[in-house]
Amino acid sequence: xxxxxxxxxxxxxxxxxxxxxxxxxxxxxxxxxxxxxxxxxxxxxxxxxxxxxxxxxxxxxxxxxxxxxxxxxxxxxxxxxxxxxxxxxxxxxxxxxxxxxxxxxxxxxxxxxxxxxxxxxxxxx
Numbered sequence: 001x002x003x004x005x006x007x008x009x010x011x012x013x014x015x016x017x018x019x020x021x022x023x024x025x026x027x028x029x030x031x032x033x034x035x036x037x038x039x040x041x042x043x044x045x046x047x048x049x050x051x052x053x054x055x056x057x058x059x060x061x062x063x064x065x066x067x068x069x070x071x072x073x074x075x076x077x078x079x080x081x082x083x084x085x086x087x088x089x090x091x092x093x094x095x096x097x098x099x100x101x102x103x104x105x106x107x108x109x110x111x112x113x114x115x116x117x118x119x120x121x122x123x124x125x
Contacts (some may be wrong), residue, residue: 018030
C-alpha cells in the first residue's frame, strides 16, 4: 500500500509529445513515465519510454493488486491510453488527456482496460 506525491503534476496542461514536467505539460505517456520514475527511478522511466519506439515489450501483466508505478493500458478511440498507479488505497492512476490536462482518477473508473503491467526489473520487489 502507499501513495506517492503527484499533486504537483495536476496543474500541468496536456500537450502531445511532452514527456518532461519541467516544460509545464505532459501527454499520457509523459504523465505515466513520471509516475513510473517516482515509484522506481529514472532507469524505469527510460525503460517505459522505450515502449514508444518498440511496441513489443517484456513488461509483466499483473493479475493481482496493482502497486505503485504499475502501468494501466486502456483502449481510447483508435488507440491505447496509459496511466500510472500513484496510490494503492484507494488505487488511483495519473494520466493526461486533451481537455483535461494531467488528472488523477480511481482505477475502478477507468474504462476498457486492456491490462495492467509491471516493469520486469521491479516485479519481484
